[in-house]
Amino acid sequence: MKYLVLTCILIFTLLQINAQQKISTREMNRINWMEFAEYVPGNINSVLLPTGTLEPHGVINNGADNTAPEAMALAIADDLNALIAPTLNYGITGSMAAFPGAFQITEEAYRPFIKDILRGLAKNGFKNIIILNGHGGGQTKVLQEVAAEVATELGVRTLVLNWWSFASDVTLEVFKEDGGHAGLNETAYIQAIDPTLVHKEKYSADMATAYPATGTWSASPFPSSIGLYKEGQGYPNFDQAQAHEYFKKVNAKVSAFIQEIIKKWDLAGL
Template sequence: MKSFIALLGFFILSSNLFAQSPSTCEMDRINWMEFAEFVPMKINTVILPTGTLEPHGVVNNGADNTAPFAMAKAIANELNALIAPTLNYGITGSMAAYPGAFQISEEAYAPFIRDILKGLAKNKFKNIIILNGHGGGQTAVLQKVAADIANELGVRTLVINWWSYASDVTLEVFKEDGGHAGLNETAYIQAIDPTLVHKDRYNPDQATAYPKTGTWSAVPFPSSIGLYQEGQGYPNFDEKQAKEYFQKVNAKVAGLIKETIRKWDLAGL
């Protein structure tokens, strides 16, 4: 009996050591020993969701965090990637005055994100994918710091503003352009968790079209819904379209990541 138990224990240990996938793709939920078994020998890609806290019409203030984290979870297995904890605070900008919003200065944000990327490189990830949920000045900071880290440490970085990259999907699904907390972003959040969408609080007057360059600017921005095109992008709360949009955006973003990694490998970088 003892020999049988010992043999069974050996097989259980062996199956754990040679498991094809980790028990979780989330870095803050994985055990350090399991992490060592997979990174970098079996997994060398990590997704870092970034966002901020700011008003988003009738969806949650943390929509810029909710969206990239949900997207990362939806595509991580397909990409054979782990997901780093979301950086929930960012450079909010012109909506920082709204209730519940947070504004991190560039002087604080840039070195912090730099140290996060250095930490991911130290942990032996080769491909560092920043899945960004918030634009404005944050995008430029992320792009610069990611490029610097790639050149300094010999890792490969990719920064994606998902809503901008998937703008063609917005037009395909909704037949019109979207906006900040508009048709597209509200739909994406609705597909993730409908309880985060407060349709009863919606008023079209909450939306304002973004000004054309050089025409006007206002701080705080007068509305928490910013339309990319005048008269387009008002939320419609269509459940079917929301699910379709969620799936198509995820597929497009995953495709970009896979193709970028394939070309990095092809070039021997």
């Protein structure tokens, strides 16, 4: 029995290596349907779904919440032996929806739409559906609820991950202080992806406001396009070397965590 288990593990590992070596692309937007059928679900049963929105982000691009998880998916897909679903670029923007270039999708429209996307991924053979979410607020709650519903309904395994909060320890490690929305950490992550999306010449510290402590005050729209998690911390520093360090360490942490969750699902026989 012991040798049978070891043989099965070896075969599964070789299948994964074979898929990683031969598949032409990890992106579902680019793959041909016949190649998709060749690899899913036999050799690949995990998919990464980047989700975000369009809203102001200080001196980085309005689509930073899409750019970040999409780049993250591209960086870690090989390690996870996963395909990458097309990014869902529009979301529940919330308190910054009034800023120029922002888009707001209502929960009533977003909830069934994201649910059908997850159902579609399950229908196509994916067992592990990993949502790399780039935008927080009410969107996080909806994604978590819908993902749990689909997991129960269809017997798949879902994970919703907000990268910036999950990697808050990496922010402290690299920068020695906390970050913020469009602040030190998010600006650095985007700078590592594409420095042309960062407009340092437009930056002013006056663009930032610390988020209120619970129950103290509330403003709608939020008065600044940079929201600091802690008063006096998280202002962008535009350090390219730190940006690259941060990008690599965040991706490594996220990849390792997803691998660990999938391993535990497997061990539990779920």
